Amino acid sequence: MRHLKKGRKFHRKKDQKKALQKSLAANLILEERIMTTPEKAKETKIIVEKLITIAKKQDLTSLRNLKKKLPEKAANKLYYEIAPVFKNRKGGYTRIIKTAKRRIRDGSPLVILELVEKSLLMAAKTEAEEKK
Secondary structure, three states, X not given: OOOOOOOOOOOOXXXXXXXXXXXXXXXXXXXXXXXXXXXXXXXXXXXXXXXXXXXXXXXXHXXXXXXXXXXXXXXXXXXXXXXXXXXXXXXXXXXXXXXXXXXXXXXXXXXXXXXXXXXXXXXXXXXXXXXO
């Protein structure tokens, strides 16, 4: 029985699964769009949306919690650039778009996982570059 054991295993041990999820979440935050399998995208979506909700609080505790769960570069980008864009949004920060592509080596279907407010993120980037 799998009582209280949520989440997919991905045929990996616990530490390997945790590292995979951490790297997928960091890549999504840094690149703002990644291509992966549907199962990995669904798990990553859950993680990233929780992290964005933490970052929206904009206090020192939330920044420290993000730095525990993500690499420093990704945590800083999430806290300083991405979270202010989603300040007025109550959820649904990411979207999964199905594609017709399949991975060459094993034929797995691929999807695109991206942050929703793409245009606002681009505007925030240009503002940050202008300030520098």
